[in-house]
Structure formats: C-alpha cells, structure tokens
Amino acid sequence: MSTTLERPALGTPRKVAPAKDRGTLLRSQVRTGWTLLTPALLHSGIFIVIPVIAVLVLSLTDYSFGDTWSWVGFGNYSTLFRDVDFLASLWHTVLYAIVVIPISMAISLAVAIGLNQKIKGIGFFRTAFYIPTVTATVAIATIWLWIYNPGSGLANGFLSLFGVAPNRWLADPATALPSLMVVGIWQGLGTKIIIYLAALQGVSRDLLESADLDGASRWQKFANVTWPALGPVQFFVLITSIVGTFQVFDLVYVMTRGGPGSETRVLVLDIYQNAFQDLKLGYASAETVIMMIVIALFIGVGRLLQRADTND
Amino acid sequence: MTSATLPAVGAGQSSSKPSAIRPGRILLYVVLIIGALLMITPFLWMVLTAFKSDLEIMKFSWLPSELRWRNFTEAMQTAPFLRYFRNSLFIAVGETAFTLAVCTTAGYALAKMPLRGGKMLLNYFILLLLVPFQIILVPLFMIVKSIPLFGGNNILGHGGIGWLNSWWGLIIPLGAAPLFTFLARQFYVSLPDELAQAARVDGLGEFGIFWRIMTPLIKPALITICVFQIEAAWNGFLWPLMITTSDTMRPLQLGLAIFSQNPAEIQWPYLMAGTALATLPMIVLFVFAQKRFVEGMANVGIKG
Numbered sequence: 001m002s003t004t005l006e007r008p009a010l011g012t013p014r015k016v017a018p019a020k021d022r023g024t025l026l027r028s029q030v031r032t033g034w035t036l037l038t039p040a041l042l043h044s045g046i047f048i049v050i051p052v053i054a055v056l057v058l059s060l061t062d063y064s065f066g067d068t069w070s071w072v073g074f075g076n077y078s079t080l081f082r083d084v085d086f087l088a089s090l091w092h093t094v095l096y097a098i099v100v101i102p103i104s105m106a107i108s109l110a111v112a113i114g115l116n117q118k119i120k121g122i123g124f125f126r127t128a129f130y131i132p133t134v135t136a137t138v139a140i141a142t143i144w145l146w147i148y149n150p151g152s153g154l155a156n157g158f159l160s161l162f163g164v165a166p167n168r169w170l171a172d173p174a175t176a177l178p179s180l181m182v183v184g185i186w187q188g189l190g191t192k193i194i195i196y197l198a199a200l201q202g203v204s205r206d207l208l209e210s211a212d213l214d215g216a217s218r219w220q221k222f223a224n225v226t227w228p229a230l231g232p233v234q235f236f237v238l239i240t241s242i243v244g245t246f247q248v249f250d251l252v253y254v255m256t257r258g259g260p261g262s263e264t265r266v267l268v269l270d271i272y273q274n275a276f277q278d279l280k281l282g283y284a285s286a287e288t289v290i291m292m293i294v295i296a297l298f299i300g301v302g303r304l305l306q307r308a309d310t311n312d
Numbered sequence: 313m314t315s316a317t318l319p320a321v322g323a324g325q326s327s328s329k330p331s332a333i334r335p336g337r338i339l340l341y342v343v344l345i346i347g348a349l350l351m352i353t354p355f356l357w358m359v360l361t362a363f364k365s366d367l368e369i370m371k372f373s374w375l376p377s378e379l380r381w382r383n384f385t386e387a388m389q390t391a392p393f394l395r396y397f398r399n400s401l402f403i404a405v406g407e408t409a410f411t412l413a414v415c416t417t418a419g420y421a422l423a424k425m426p427l428r429g430g431k432m433l434l435n436y437f438i439l440l441l442l443v444p445f446q447i448i449l450v451p452l453f454m455i456v457k458s459i460p461l462f463g464g465n466n467i468l469g470h471g472g473i474g475w476l477n478s479w480w481g482l483i484i485p486l487g488a489a490p491l492f493t494f495l496a497r498q499f500y501v502s503l504p505d506e507l508a509q510a511a512r513v514d515g516l517g518e519f520g521i522f523w524r525i526m527t528p529l530i531k532p533a534l535i536t537i538c539v540f541q542i543e544a545a546w547n548g549f550l551w552p553l554m555i556t557t558s559d560t561m562r563p564l565q566l567g568l569a570i571f572s573q574n575p576a577e578i579q580w581p582y583l584m585a586g587t588a589l590a591t592l593p594m595i596v597l598f599v600f601a602q603k604r605f606v607e608g609m610a611n612v613g614i615k616g
Contacts, residue, residue: 025512026426032518033425037433040418040493047485048440051448051455058451114344117337127599128348131355134598136547138565139587142572143358146580154357157372186351239442247446250549254569268446268550275450276554284450292447 058285065279076286086287088262089270090294096181096266097245097298104185105237108192109230113222115193116200126194133190141254144183145170148255170256173263180264183251188244192237199233200226235306242298246291267291355591362585369580380581384589387582392559393589396567403552403563404545406483411541412534414488419496420522424508434497440490445551453554456481481555482563486548492537499533500526532604539601546594564590 059076063069080086115125132140147154148169156166169179203226211221249268252258258265267287275284361369362383363376388394421427422434445452457474458465464472475481503526511521527534549565556562562570568590571583 028518029425033421033427036417037421039414043414043488044440048443051451054451114340125344125348128351131595134543134594135591136565138549138568139591142568142587143354152369152372243444247444281450288447
C-alpha cells in the first residue's frame with residue numbers, strides 16, 4: 001500500500017521539505033484521502049447504492065432469473081393488492097410493529113430509569129438484560145420454540161403452577177402472533193435499555209437539582225426535565241425499532257414459517273419466498289418497495305409525534 | 313426525594329443519599345430482579361434441557377435427573393456442528409478483518425483529510441446507515457451472482473454463479489457496514505491535529521501518519537468495531553441461507569435452523585445442547601467486552 005502512496009506525483013520534487021510547502025502537503029493529503037476512502041465508496045456503491053436503485057427498477061419488470069424479461073409497468077403493484085398472502089403479511093408486520101415498539105420502548109425506559117438510581121450490582125443487571133440481544137435470533141427462536149412446546153414446554157409448565165390450562169401457543173391461530181410478539185419484545189429490550197441509560201446519565205444534573213430546590217415532585221421532575229431531555233434519543237430508538245420490527249424474519253422462519261395457515265406470515269418472509277422459492281424477483285422487488293414506503297410512513301408519523309411532543 | 317438538603321455546589325458529591333432503607337428502594341430491587349430472571353430463565357431452561365434424556369422431556373420438569381454430558385458429544389455427531397462452528401468462525405474473522413481495513417481507512421479520510429465535498433461524503437455514509445439489508449435482498453443476490461470472472465462467470469458477469477456458494481459471497485457484501493465507517497470517523501475526529509502535524513515535521517508520510525500514529529490511538533473504537541462485527545457475523549442467518557447451497561460452507565445458525573425444521577422429530581436435548589454451544593462464545597465475548605460494547609452502543613445511539 002505505502003509504496004503507491006509515496007510515489008511522487010507528476011511535477012513534484014522528489015524530496016519534499018517536510019511541512020514547508022502547503023500546496024504540496026495539501027495535494028498529498030487529498031491524494032491519500034481519496035485512496036483511503038475509495039474502498040469504502042466502491043463497496044457501498046456496489047453493495048448498497050446500486051441494489052437500492054435496482055430494486056426500484058426491478059419492481060417494474062417480470063424478471064425471474066431467466067434470460068428474457070419485460071417491462072410490466074405497475075402490473076406487479078396492482079397484482080400485489082389482490083394477493084391475499086401479501087396483504088396478510090403486510091397486516092401482520094404492521095400489527096407486530098404497532099404492538100412491539102411502544103411496549104418495548106416503555107419497558108426499556110422504565111428499566112433504564114430503575115437502573116439509573118445508583119443500583120448495586122449494575123453489571124449483573126446490565127448483562128442479564130443484554131444477553132438476549134447478543135444471542136443469535138435463531139438460537140433465541142429455538143429456545144422459545146421449546147418453551148412454547150404444548151406438551152412439556154416451560155410456558156405451560158409455569159402457568160400450570162397458577163392453574164392456567166395448557167395452551168397450544170404457536171400452533172393456535174389466536175395466540176401464534178402474540179407469542180412471537182412476546183419474544184420480539186423480550187429480545188429487543190437490551191439495546192434500548194443501554195441507550196436510554198446512557199441518555200439518562202446525560203440529563204443535566206443542574207436542572208434536576210434546581211427542580212429539587214423548587215420542591216418539584218419526582219413525577220414533575222420526570223415530566224419537565226428528564227422526558228424533554230430524552231427527546232432526540234427517543235427518536236433514535238423509535239427509528240431503529242421501526243426498521244428492526246419491519247425486518248423480522250429469523251424468528252418467524254424458525255418458529256412458525258408463517259403458520260398456522262398464514263397467521264404469522266410477515267413481509268420479509270413473503271419477500272423471501274416469492275424471490276427465492278417462486279423465483280419471482282420482479283414481484284418480490286415491488287413488495288420491497290411497498291415495505292420501504294410503509295417504513296417511511298412510520299418514520300414520518302414518528303417525527304410528527306416527536307414534534308408534537310417537543311412543541312408543548 | 314424530599315430530603316434534598318444540600319444544594320451541592322461541587323459537582324462530585326451531588327447526591328450523597330441517606331442510607332436508610334426505604335420501601336420504594338426494596339420494591340425497585342424486587343422488580344429489577346424479577347425482570348432479570350425473566351431474561352435469564354430461557355437460557356437456564358436451555359442448559360437444563362440439554363442435560364436431560366429423551367424420556368425426561370416428555371413431561372415438564374425443571375431439573376434433569378442426572379447431568380448427561382454425553383448429550384453434547386452426541387449432538388455434535390448427529391449434525392456436522394463442528395464444521396458449522398469452524399465456518400462461522402472463519403466468516404466472523406474474515407468479515408471483521410475486512411471491515412477493519414475498509415472502515416478505519418474511510419473513517420480517517422472523512423475525519424482528517426481535506427477532501428472537497430467531505431461534508432457531503434459524510435452525509436452519504438450517514439444516509440446509508442438507514443438502509444436495512446432486507447430492503448436490498450433481491451438485487452444484492454443478483455449482484456453477487458454476477459460478479460465478473462468468479463464462479464464460472466465471464467467478464468460481463470454472465471454464465472456462472474459468481475460469488476454464490478463462496479467465502480467471498482459470505483464475507484464481502486455484508487462486511488464494512490457504513491455504521492462502522494461512521495463510528496471510526498467519530499473517534500478519529502476527536503484526535504488533535506497537532507499529533508499529525510508533529511509526525512509530518514518528522515518526515516512521516518500521510519499513510520504512515522494514519523497507520524502508525526493515529527490508528528493506534530483509537531483502540532477503543534477498533535475493539536468496539538471488532539465486537540460488533542463478530543457478533544453480527546456469528547449471528548447472521550438470512551444471507552447465508554440465501555447464498556449457500558452446500559453444507560460445506562454453512563454457518564452455525566443455519567445448522568441450528570435446519571436441525572429444528574420439523575417440530576415433530578426434534579430431539580430437544582440435542583438441539584438445546586447445540587444451541588447452548590452456539591450461544592456460549594458470544595455470551596463469553598460479551599461478558600468480557602461488556603463495558604466497551606455498551607459504551608460503543610450508547611455512543612452510536614446518542615450521536616446517531
């Protein structure tokens with residue numbers, strides 16, 4: 001690497017007096033800068049930017065790995081809105097997001113506030129809440145598959161202690177999606193707690209203390225000092241949660257494959273099956289574009305909520 | 313909090329509390345401990361199941377009647393777990409090395425080099441942070457399939473399978489995420505320019521300054537990137553599922569998923585033993601790197 005960098009450019013004297021000639025220095029910095037940046041630019045261009053553009057283009061075609069394909073305009077889109085599998089997936093994904101995001105944000109914030117009270121054994125609690133997050137979703141899904149086992153799983157075993165009748169959990173259309181939501185909430189707490197905790201520690205001490213002096217109650221302090229200070233972090237957590245919940249796949253793939261029936265079919269699963277089992281790449285791309293639009297809508301609503309909150 | 317007696321002018325001892333045990337405090341601990349138990353119990357249940365016999369798991373019970381260590385060795389034999397394990401390790405190491413190389417160089421250039429449009433380039437990488445991998449699933453697959461001159465492809469990328477079913481395909485496309493470029497940049501930015509200036513006076517080239525002076529100073533960032541990337545690579549599932557067809561390259565998570573495909577025939581003790589083995593390395597890594605990992609996570613969150 002370094003040999004190419006030290007090669008003198010055209011017209012520059014071979015030995016540059018160090019740090020004397022600003023023009024030469026600038027030129028060599030610019031050259032080094034671009035050399036260092038090029039791999040990342042190339043990589044992101046090839047593996048992120050081109051695919052994003054390609055998905056928009058593909059969605060207007062009937063491409064399916066073959067040699068021939070043709071433009072179909074918005075045909076894929078109009079087919080999608082009559083496709084019961086797609087509509088079910090969209091509905092379940094939106095439902096999953098609407099339930100999982102607020103609940104997990106609320107629990108995470110509550111736990112973070114608890115952990116922020118100069119708790120003993122913070123390391124233990126932090127590890128406990130974070131372990132599900134560093135564990136592979138496939139492993140999580142496998143464990144919960146066993147917990148939800150109708151015959152001898154932990155869920156029924158535990159609930160029977162309280163006299164609750166055994167449930168079929170993932171096999172029962174009524175409880176399948178909620179059962180997945182529980183796992184989604186459970187696994188996602190760790191990241192949010194850590195972020196909230198860091199943010200809480202950044203809340204101005206002075207403000208809290210002057211609130212104390214004014215005789216503010218705990219609740220007043222939370223509502224008037226802590227909550228507004230958390231604004232930007234709330235938004236970050238919200239965005240990452242939206243993007244994360246819309247991506248749910250591993251969990252569903254291992255635990256239910258979208259079943260029973262299509263009660264737990266979600267968008268990425270449907271896209272995956274359309275693209276890589278039915279080889280309808282154009283169709284799956286159109287589905288992806290719709291997913292992007294829905295995510296953008298969710299983020300837009302999130303921004304509105306945040307703005308309404310901070311304008312008070 | 314009614315007892316805020318001292319206004320505490322000094323920053324340090326602002327909240328020296330009376331150590332009386334209050335009921336609220338006890339309630340807090342009880343709630344937190346219950347919460348922590350809810351987090352840990354599934355893992356405990358996994359480990360306990362891994363020691364049970366096929367007969368024992370027919371009925372619900374907490375503890376195994378004896379510790380059947382042989383479940384672990386037998387599980388390793390029923391599926392090529394060892395090979396999956398080695399594959400995952402290889403992918404994690406390869407992807408981390410690739411990410412470190414690409415993201416530190418780019419992060420440094422963005423932070424310290426006087427590039428025209430530098431601000432725009434930074435925004436470009438921040439914008440890319442928002443693109444989830446699932447969105448580009450289909451075209452990414454097609455691009456990887458048509459990498460020229462690989463897997464029987466001609467120079468135009470036709471005719472073969474490109475990087476499908478290859479280590480290249482498993483490692484390169486998902487490595488070097490913009491997140492890590494951004495993270496590295498945040499750390500380089502905070503280093504003082506005088507350091508580079510002094511090295512320049514000593515006659516060190518620009519690349520030497522990057523590699524020998526600046527990069528050793530952002531060790532915390534490098535560790536954060538390593539831990540994040542290892543976790544991500546180890547836990548990856550959808551991408552390997554899409555691009556591997558042969559068992560020889562499959563990573564651990566794929567092996568687990570295949571193992572649990574048919575609920576009626578799953579041998580739970582074996583599956584739990586395999587899952588425990590798959591989970592353990594990342595938990596150990598996390599416990600060791602805990603503080604750093606958490607700081608990195610928090611920084612990304614707050615600065616993002």
